[in-house]
Amino acid sequence: MTGTLPPAAGDQYVPLPGAHIVTTRALLAARENLTDAIDARAMMCVYGDAGFGKTLAVNTCLRELEPGEEVRRIAFRSRPTARAVRHAIFTALGLAGGPPAHPSEFDRLLIDALSARPRTLIVDEAQWLNSDAFEYFRFLWDDYGTQLAIVFVGGQGCRTVLRKEPMLASRIFIWQKFSRLTPAEVLQVIPLFHPVWETATPEDITFADTHAAHGNFRSWAWLTAQVLTGLKRLRRQHVETDVLRWAFHRLGEA
Known part of the structure; x- marks a missing residue:
């Protein structure tokens, strides 16, 4: 453009x-x-x-x-x-x-x-x-x-x-x-990035970063979009390990 x-x-x-x-x-x-x-x-x-x-x-x-x-x-x-x-x-x-x-x-x-x-x-x-x-x-x-x-x-x-x-x-x-976000920065900024991460535990956010997002904001955006779909498909209210694993499969990170 x-x-x-x-x-x-x-x-x-x-x-x-x-x-x-x-x-x-x-x-x-x-x-x-x-x-x-x-x-x-x-x-x-x-x-x-x-x-x-x-x-x-x-x-x-x-x-x-x-x-x-x-x-x-x-x-x-x-x-x-x-x-x-x-x-x-x-x-x-x-x-x-x-x-x-x-x-x-x-x-x-x-x-x-x-x-x-x-x-x-x-x-x-x-x-x-x-x-x-x-x-x-x-x-x-x-x-x-x-x-x-x-x-x-x-x-x-x-x-x-x-x-x-x-x-x-x-x-x-x-x-x-x-550069990519450090693990400490991920825990600090990702709960502010989208409401879906506000109630996620630090352990789940670290798990998501380690297995899929890797401190990359664009990857976090893609992961967040998949997690939102996963919550609907799995009928969950909050981010949990099984929702993350569902999203990882869609991103080829399983």
């Missing part, structure tokens, strides 16, 4: 009525880091394995920090050329008319648009970017006229590629790695 930030309801990969965004240490750090990067009109890299809550944290924080039209999101699903990056930014900014045919004209149009007022670009799935694409973002950010903050969000590959580009890596203001 390219354009403005998506609605908050779209942050979860699985529809999960009743779920709450919980304030983890990583989310608190992201809010502080994003505030500093935006204030400095700097570049930031948020990276980590899939399902650890990177995109959700960035979207949630930026809705609070930069509401309205100042934030634009770009996501790539394959390795883009510089031309594809130009067109993605053009679309994200919602510029009028057709994109220029000549690269130098296209560059000038984008620089003028990004100089008109402060902007924040979220570049999601940034692990797909190659050297040329990263270099193009650096080119735009380096221009004296642009008032641009850029947040690269991606897997471990995002950091690896960035580190191979010394000119760009030296300009990254903040690096933030997202």
Whole structure:
């Protein structure tokens, strides 16, 4: 999806009525880091394995920090050329008319648009970017006229590629790695994540994390959806070991 930030309801990969965004240490750090990067009109890299809550944290924080039209999101699903990056930014900014045919004209149009007022670009799935694409973002950010903050969000590959580009890596203001929840964090935040876990025992939550969720928020969302179905199918009122085992089978974790 390219354009403005998506609605908050779209942050979860699985529809999960009743779920709450919980304030983890990583989310608190992201809010502080994003505030500093935006204030400095700097570049930031948020990276980590899939399902650890990177995109959700960035979207949630930026809705609070930069509401309205100042934030634009770009996501790539394959390795883009510089031309594809130009067109993605053009679309994200919602510029009028057709994109220029000549690269130098296209560059000038984008620089003028990004100089008109402060902007924040979220570049999601940034692990797909190659050297040329990263270099193009650096080119735009380096221009004296642009008032641009850029947040690269991606897997471990995002950091690896960035580190191979010394000119760009030296300009990254903040690096933030997202990791899996520790066992202690799981016991603290999962009862706040969804009402179904409020009455679960610490032993059952630890059992669920050890056998299925593994400190991964996306896995916890999928598990929660299966547990809600399991409670209905097994006619139970609360999470119990047999309900968890039923859910594990559906997730291939038996």
